[in-house]
Amino acid sequence: MAVTRYKMAMEKNLTSDVKIGRCEVFLRAHTRKDKVVQYPDLVEKLDELYSSNPASRMTDMDDALTELVGSDNRGRMQGLGCSISKVGLKKSTPARSKVENVTKEKESVTQELSQVKKKLDGMTQDIVEMKKILVDMQKER
Template identity: 95%
Template sequence: MEDWRAFVDQRTTEEFKRISARNKVNRAKLKGPACLGRHSMAVTRHKMAMEKNLTSDVEIGRCEVFLRAHTRKDKVVQYPDLAEKLDELYSSNPASRMTGMDDALTELVGSDNRGRMRGLGCSISKVGLKKSAPARSKVENVTKEKESVTQELSQVKKKLDGMTQDIVEMKKTLVDMQKDRQYTQNLSSPTVAKSTQASSPDIIYIGKRCDLLGFGKRGVVARGEVHEVNPNATVHCEPLEDGAFVVVLTEVIQPHAPLWKEDGFASTLGEAGPGSFVQWGKEALRIQ
């Protein structure tokens, strides 16, 4: 109660009313009042450093804090001309972004009054700023080193991306070469010639067109021709499974459908592609 009475007495004096009236008039004359609410300049500067994942608040120049302090909640800057000029000055002189006696804000707005510095909050003066020059210089050097390292890492990443793309193209070329070589080997394979002399009743299917049925409810996944029915035949050096035929693909309908049996060169019909030899179960062939 004693504190409350003292507070009421202080607020009801003629001197306080005169000061309040004067301050109300002065606030009405402001062109760009501060929009920080309960937050101080120092707190705002720290929040900006946290947003950018910086290691020190010193890396945030007071020019940036000044603009943030005069930006409304709807993101409208109260000094658009100043913001545009600051950007131009940053482009021509990046060092002017860092807080100092001759930074961008000083150049555009003018020198600060005695005992205060714009964008830094209370208790920060020119004298204190001068004494902190060595620390700020150290931070500036660290910032420049970080930018240099970032640029070097970006260049290395571009080179690695290019090398990765080259490796992918080389792998694709090697796979195509292996398919072509295997296709040639299958054409000249003695096993194929042997099939014409085989006594198997399935020999009547050789050369006939067929639909390849996929697993489950996939339906027709590809079309081709029966090329070999001899159980001793091989596809890409892999022996035929019981009840399987060698089929040469003429059309791939479902590229992502898995092979009836992987042969070490491909695992899906799309990877094998038309013209390739695959083995497919007789019961999963619709021979025409």
């Protein structure tokens, strides 16, 4: 499941797999290579739950998958891979939110940096043009 989650993040060009919900991973893991879903009834019910509550796609503890399949067994969470438990997930929630905030800040800083680079390129071209004008003016004298 962890590998599937990582591959899905790479396909969507995400820097982190935080934005991939466990329902998406569960569905991908239970879909064959020829795109045949192993549990079509479950997919229909998940789609209904998504349409009524879009936030249930991303939450880990009380998401749409939990509503349909039921609470996970002790010591594991479906769709997240081995050795991921409810307790570990609850304890990691603050750290995951910090990582998500840092990722958002990084994206905004990257966008601002690209804007500054564009402005700097424009200013550099203006300076080059001004130098040409000055050289032409000095030649005319």
